[in-house]
Amino acid sequence: MTKDELILKLSDLEWEDFEVKSAKGEIPKDAWETVSAFSNTSGGWLIFGVKQTGKKFEIQGVNNPEKIEQDFLNTIRGGKLNVFVPTRQEKHTIDGNTVLAFYIPVSKNKPVYYNSPANTFIRRGSSDHRATKEEIDSMYRDQTFGTKTSEIATGTSRADINDTSLSRYRDYMSRFNPTVSYNRYGETDFLQKLRIMDGEQCTLGGLLFLGKRDTIERYFPDFRIDLLEIPGTSYTDTKVRYTFRLDEYENLWEYYFECIARLKSKVDVAFKMGNEGFATDVSPGFDALREALVNMLMHSDHFSPACPRIRIFTNHIEFYNPGGMPKPIEELKGKDISLPRNPIITKLFRVVKLAENAGYGLDNIEFNWKAYNNTQPVFDVDFDSVIVKFELEQKTAVKEKPEVGDSSEKLRFKWEEVRRNFGVIAERTQKSSEENIADLRGIYGVFTGYLELNFGKASEKLRNNFGITSERIRREFGKSSENKSSTHERMFLLLILIVLENNITAEQASKILNVSNRTIETYLSTLKDNGIIDRIGSRKEGYWQIKQS
Structure with a gap:
């Protein structure tokens, strides 16, 4: 100072x-x-x-x-x-x-x-x-941040998993993430590999997510997700406390569907929505609320005396999440840090594509709500709670699907959509290289625009060193009738993969692009030597970064 x-x-x-x-x-x-x-x-x-x-x-x-x-x-x-x-x-x-x-x-x-x-x-x-005693207890729980719900729920068994919820979850996964490896497993392996169960007993996270309510309440006596609709701008502005209150449901998976159904009706959705909460077209306002809901369920301190709650007022929606953040919010957003309070719950949402692959999804929440409503959600972060507030007074709503090139904001929106649709790199290695390359070719246009916008120098170096231009991409790259790709194209595809997931390994990239690990290492060295990418951190723990200058 x-x-x-x-x-x-x-x-x-x-x-x-x-x-x-x-x-x-x-x-x-x-x-x-x-x-x-x-x-x-x-x-x-x-x-x-x-x-x-x-x-x-x-x-x-x-x-x-x-x-x-x-x-x-x-x-x-x-x-x-x-x-x-x-x-x-x-x-x-x-x-x-x-x-x-x-x-x-x-x-x-x-x-x-x-x-x-x-x-x-x-x-x-x-x-x-x-x-207070409750606040001190919360601090002690924070000492075990990221581990508490991974512990065993002693005395539980497979009988404590709700069969209907499990069946619904597996069906949802098969439809919305059909290529993920977990779809291939029988029930026992499925429960073990996703750590819903550990040996013969449930984990606390698995129990919360798919368990029977009676069993959950043995470990979490006041288990509930509270959702109220209040006919006013505040409690003092209404004559009745609420006009709707969510009933009790079995587990977090069932609560998700009930909450998403109520939230869907509160935003001006311009496009058709599926029953599971997926938009069939771009709907940034709904995406922001869905992301906020999933974040609340994933990152809540479920051991807190307070419960996660949603308050829907006439002019705003509030998500209250018991449990503070592991780091300051600006650091979490700036570094895209992934530090989940409940890793098992987080993974269970992620593998059905209801959660981001990394970080808290805070940037996506802000960006999507700004695109929808031209206002920024307000984050009120305390040491033992987080409140996210969304204004409902619409100003300049986005009523049509953004087109690439219209503006930098719309281009970023399109790229985030591409990232979500591409999915998790580790799971992409289970697909055929032909399918992966075809999908990567399909996002050439969005990527080149994103690269020009965010990494002008790197884009210029690609043109100067490799002749990779938008015209060449249109003329030579992306020929879907050809499975083979040139060295220049594969290097370009590797660059896309780095931007999609900057800690991608050579082994993962080699499986996706159908080349050897040594070839990937050569590509990385070439991109690094030409000043396009740089390695941040160690070989084991570091990541790749496109150079800004």
């Missing part, structure tokens, strides 16, 4: 990531409440040497900055807190007064408290609040 940034912060009236303390001669006792709150919530700056009176701030400085700094750091390292809190510290001189600034990051080992668990604090608005 620079001196100018500090002064700018002092001009703000409210903040969640900034707290000032006078600390003129010593560290105030309530400083540790702020350390705990920042560690348990979203991190923030703790400033010593500034006095706040109401909305006014006075820079007083600290009398002995070296002592204050050492006392603060030694106390943090000395066992006052239950876990070590790494800090970053800075010193500024303003009008002759020394101000100390300490950055407290959000902890991976929440809850963070001082002296005893009773001294656990969280940040609400611009102040520190003592955490």
